Amino acid sequence: MASPTKIVETQEAKKTEKKASPKRGVKNPFVYGGTIVILIITIVAFVFIPSIGGGVSSSGQAPNFGSWGGKPITYTSGSYFAKQVSQINDYLKQQGLSEQNYQLYAYQVWRMAFQSAAIRTALLKTLDAGGFRVTDKGLDEAVAKNDAYLDNGVFSIDKYNKTLMATKMSIRSSTKEDLLIRRYYEDVYSLPPSTAELTFVASMAKPQRTISYVALPLSAYPKSEVVTWAKANSDLFRTFGVSRISVTSSESDAKKIRQQVIDNKPSFEDAAKSHSKDAYADKGGDAGTVYYYTFAEGFSKSDDAAKAAALGKGEISPVYKIAEGSWAFFRINNALAAPDFNSDSVINEARAYLEQKEKGTLESWSLAQANKLVTSTDLTAFQKAAKAAGYSLQTAGPFIINTGNPTFYAYNQQIPLLNTPNPSKDPNLSLIESDASFIPELFSLDKGKVGKPLVVGDNVLVFGVTEDKDGTEDETAMVQFAYPYFQQQALDAGIKDSFLKSKKFKDNFSTTFFKIFKTNTQASNNSSTSTTAAPAAKDSKK
Numbered sequence: 001m002a003s004p005t006k007i008v009e010t011q012e013a014k015k016t017e018k019k020a021s022p023k024r025g026v027k028n029p030f031v032y033g034g035t036i037v038i039l040i041i042t043i044v045a046f047v048f049i050p051s052i053g054g055g056v057s058s059s060g061q062a063p064n065f066g067s068w069g070g071k072p073i074t075y076t077s078g079s080y081f082a083k084q085v086s087q088i089n090d091y092l093k094q095q096g097l098s099e100q101n102y103q104l105y106a107y108q109v110w111r112m113a114f115q116s117a118a119i120r121t122a123l124l125k126t127l128d129a130g131g132f133r134v135t136d137k138g139l140d141e142a143v144a145k146n147d148a149y150l151d152n153g154v155f156s157i158d159k160y161n162k163t164l165m166a167t168k169m170s171i172r173s174s175t176k177e178d179l180l181i182r183r184y185y186e187d188v189y190s191l192p193p194s195t196a197e198l199t200f201v202a203s204m205a206k207p208q209r210t211i212s213y214v215a216l217p218l219s220a221y222p223k224s225e226v227v228t229w230a231k232a233n234s235d236l237f238r239t240f241g242v243s244r245i246s247v248t249s250s251e252s253d254a255k256k257i258r259q260q261v262i263d264n265k266p267s268f269e270d271a272a273k274s275h276s277k278d279a280y281a282d283k284g285g286d287a288g289t290v291y292y293y294t295f296a297e298g299f300s301k302s303d304d305a306a307k308a309a310a311l312g313k314g315e316i317s318p319v320y321k322i323a324e325g326s327w328a329f330f331r332i333n334n335a336l337a338a339p340d341f342n343s344d345s346v347i348n349e350a351r352a353y354l355e356q357k358e359k360g361t362l363e364s365w366s367l368a369q370a371n372k373l374v375t376s377t378d379l380t381a382f383q384k385a386a387k388a389a390g391y392s393l394q395t396a397g398p399f400i401i402n403t404g405n406p407t408f409y410a411y412n413q414q415i416p417l418l419n420t421p422n423p424s425k426d427p428n429l430s431l432i433e434s435d436a437s438f439i440p441e442l443f444s445l446d447k448g449k450v451g452k453p454l455v456v457g458d459n460v461l462v463f464g465v466t467e468d469k470d471g472t473e474d475e476t477a478m479v480q481f482a483y484p485y486f487q488q489q490a491l492d493a494g495i496k497d498s499f500l501k502s503k504k505f506k507d508n509f510s511t512t513f514f515k516i517f518k519t520n521t522q523a524s525n526n527s528s529t530s531t532t533a534a535p536a537a538k539d540s541k542k
Contacts (some may be wrong), residue, residue, distance in 0.1 A: 065114050065512045068121040069504045073114065078170070080120055080177075084113035107513060114509050115500060120181065122499040127180050134179045142175050188495070193487050201483050202476040205418050209442055210397035212379065213463035214386045215428040216370050218362040221354070225365060227341055229358075230350035234339055236293040237346055237353075240309060241334030243285035245271055246278040247319075247327050254319045254327040261329075262316065268331050277326075289334065291349060298322050309336055366460040370453035379464035382450045386462075396429055398467065399442060405433040408486040417486045418479060431457040 062074040065081075075081045089109045144155045148171060151159060160168075193201075230237060245261070245268070247254035261271050269284030280287050296305035300321045308317040308330050317330040339346050354361055373385045386393055402418040409415070432438050441451045442465070450464035499505065 063512050063516055064508065066118065066508045067506045068118050068499070068502075069125045071121055071125060073117050073121055079117075080174070081113055081117040084116045085109060088112050088116070110513060111509060118505060118507075119496050119499050120177070122502070122505070123181055123184055124177055127184055132180055132183060134176050134183075139172065139176055139179065142179055143172055146171050146175065188491060189488055192484055198480050198483055201417075202479040204401040205476045205479050206400075206470045207443065208398035208400055208467075208469050208471050209465050210395065210467035211399070211442065211463040212383060212393055212395055212466045213461055214370075214373065214391045214393060215426070216366045216391075216460040216462070217428070218355070218359070218366055218458050218460070220369075221351070221362045221365055223347060226347055226351050226354065229354065229361060230339070230347070231341060234341075236291070237339035237350060238292040238309075238336050239289050239339070240292070240295075240332060240336045241289050242287050242295065242309075243268060243272065243331045243333060244278065244280060244287055244328050245276040245285050246281075246322070247275060248277045248325055251319060251321070251327050254329065258316065258319055258329045268316070278328075285331070286333070292336070293353065298328075308332075311335075363455050363460065367453050367455070370460045370462045373462055374450055374453065377449050379448045379450050379466070382462070382464055394426060395466065396426060396432075398469070399433075399439070400471065401439060401443060402433055403436060403439040406486065406490075408482065408489045410485055415482065417482055428459045428461075429456070432461075 062076045064072050064074050066073045073081065092105075092109060143149075148163060148167070149155055149160045163171075245254075245257060247257060257271055257275050260266065261268050266274070269286075272281050272283075272285030276285055292305075292309055295309060296302055299305040299308075300323065304320040308320065309332075311317055311330075311332045313332055313335045315332050317332075319327050319329045322328045341347065373382060373389060373391070375381060375385055383393055400418055402416075406417045407414045408417060435454070435456050437454050438456060438461070441454060442463075445451050445465045447465045447468040450462065453460050453462045455461075
């Protein structure tokens, strides 16, 4: 899927006189009413995330999400930022993006809108510094084509005169910015690749090579090796029962709650349900039986994890910092127990640990097995050795010089620039075109030769070249046709990336977004409380 930020901004930059008609069947969760802007996502009831009065915070100022070159990027009703929220939301819903996690969905929409607004701000600042200007005549002509002043497609002086002055000024200002942005993109996209560049890129699709190979999966790592490794690292797989209470307000609050639990006012379980801010709160803090390594991962300091886990049954730990802005204390429900390496569940846990955190151990073993098959660089000798060892030889290709499989977006789909003529359907090779070591190794070999074993994804690959030929002119002609589109999109992405990584860009998005969300969630809860309390007060007077 192409970047929604890019598509929406390009549409804005190259805006035509005709406004896009509203799409049926797409309900925008960002509902604007009067001076109140409320972000609403609905399934059974309304969920407010967040509510901003006219785009203004409780302090009377528009929410500031960051800046570029010192110019604030704020959210106000009718601003470019606000329009991007609406347009990106519509785009994502058309792409079928799930709204199951409402807050995450809202975050994604607003985040992309913010980045789009930041890039626009950066472009305008850059254009201004470069001396770009819009003539009054050109601006007047563009303003006259604004939908707000058209009647049946024709400029209406009556509509213009009836428009509020503030609206006129806003339209004129945004139109001027649009013209500058459009001029920028016209200049950038007017630089096509040279003939020499086109010829060079197209030549990459010429050499084609087919391989004979064996894939040794890392999952073939023997159970006996897993047990040997796990015994050497047995401390990781010790188990114990634990309950926890997590506090996000402050360390002093966490210590106060711990002291109350020590005094049994309230109990550990009740305190967890009332104060804890994690997934175990509803269970009275009970995290069940855990492996030591998973427990230790939650601590800022590994020594703290060791101290807490070493406590006896029933003991309560001190308060430890477990993350930025988060503290916790623990109760040991069952003391540490040594792992049982005769248990399949422990062995499976150790294998999972190796796959996730010690993949190099699996790779080293698989590479050693693969090297046993490569007794020489001769392909025939390799094929005989593989068959004798019981491995299944397979064929794939032809492949072209296509490291990373670069793509561009056109006709509502991602299109590869250098299309492999006959891509393999073997799932073991799904990552092969993105592997930086495979293509150089493949094209450095001669026909009939075997290369060194390579780790590709979750497999070790041993292969030799069975065929070496050049592609046809028809196959390279597609690359010459497609490359200008690819270059244009790559250039655009590079420019935007440079703006977002610039030292001039100050990104306070997450802090502001969650502050607004938290503030308005609390306001909504307080409003609900006061609404339900009022009838009770009224009844008490009767």
